Amino acid sequence: MILFITILGTAVGIIGTGLGGLAALFIVKPSSRFIGVLLGITSGIMLSIVTFDLLPESYNISGLATEILGICLGVLTVVLVEGFFPVVNNSKPPYNSKTSFLKTGLLLGVAIGIHNLPEGLAIGSGYMLTSKMGITMALVIALHNFPEGLAMAMPLRLSGTSAFKIVFFTFLAGIPTGIGAFIGAILGGLSDFFIALCLAFAGGTMLYITCGEMIPSAKALHKGRASAIGIALGFIIGLIISIKL
Template sequence: MNPLLVSSIIGASAGIIGTGLGGMIAFFLDTPSKRLLSTLLSFSSGLMIAVVCFDLLPKSFEIGSFACGIMGIILGVAVIIFCEHLIYRDMESKGKNELLKTGILLTVGIALHNLPEGLAIGSGFTAYESYGLGLSLVIALHDIPEGVAMATPLRAGGMDKLKVFMLTLLSGVPTGLGAFIGYLLGGISPMFISICLAFAGGAMLYITCAELIPESVELYKGRISSLGLLFGVILGIVISSMM
């Protein structure tokens, strides 16, 4: 089979299976209490913070440079604020709630994040097939908590279980596109990958700090929410250490 096609299929599968497995949590959230929702949202926030701070950004600084990383973060925050403005303006006219808006915004952020992961997979296949395969497996595992983080606010906002699950699957598709581009370009510029990773990190960090954490605190003000955040960070560090 064509190596380019293999790289693209494996890349897409890694993203879709990873976020899809995390998105399956939607089927278990029927009528969750505010306490449970707050805990899940704060836990998801902790996962995202750890993935960004202990995986995406350090990798960005290592591949490119500190300046590239900072530039990518600023661009990521700016673009997601612009997307936030467009999404919120559209959904407010339709009377949608805040959790649903947050979930959709997070879906955009994770889809943006999956593109540079695909670039890494495609570039890996141009070097050694075994390296590309190993990287795909690790990225699939790494995407599971992102699927959880995405599905929780969408389901809590009232979106149908199947729609939530389908969205988590679709958010993994950009990994396949990234793998296709990465393989075509072969030794793609490290600076470009660095900026892409930091861009995704900045976008996700903004969504977590500006949306997920405030929503979890508003839902339930007890200590369990803070503990959920801490446990999320710890699990995220463990997952990042596997990368």
């Protein structure tokens, strides 16, 4: 089962970011509004899944104390990672940059790879709880990774990087999802406490990344209402996924 979960997590990461990279090759020049709406929708989906899946399941398994501990550890981990890798925190959306497209794309790739690790953790620990939970997490994270792959690929494309390298780099950024899924499956197999802790940990990291980076980036790219409407639409989509899948 652990092998299957690891393969699932790796496939989700690679396919999600990879499809975003492929899509960038066919988009002539995406507008800031288009990217802002995409980020808004994925932000809403992430918030909804954290609210209605990850955190409630963590609470039901091991109670409020474990849930709060997991959230705090998740947030702290991202903060520490940002301290060691300042580019994760300081990277600007590539669509506002006029120079250094190659550097911007590669730095975004580093940031995306780091963020994919806790997302894989949600897949692994969720699958150890129930296969339904794991598949739901996999689907949501694949959707979430698509605009990330697109955001990474566009500056690489503008830098003149070959199509093969663009797809290869976006695939590479998705691999940490499989590593996270493996860790989540190992810890989740030890006890219910670790399942609950991993779910809350993943929820904490996703809350921090979504509220601290994705939503502000969506609003920075487009000052109008479109990104906010995208967030609400994504939240509804995430709610449907949580209830129906």
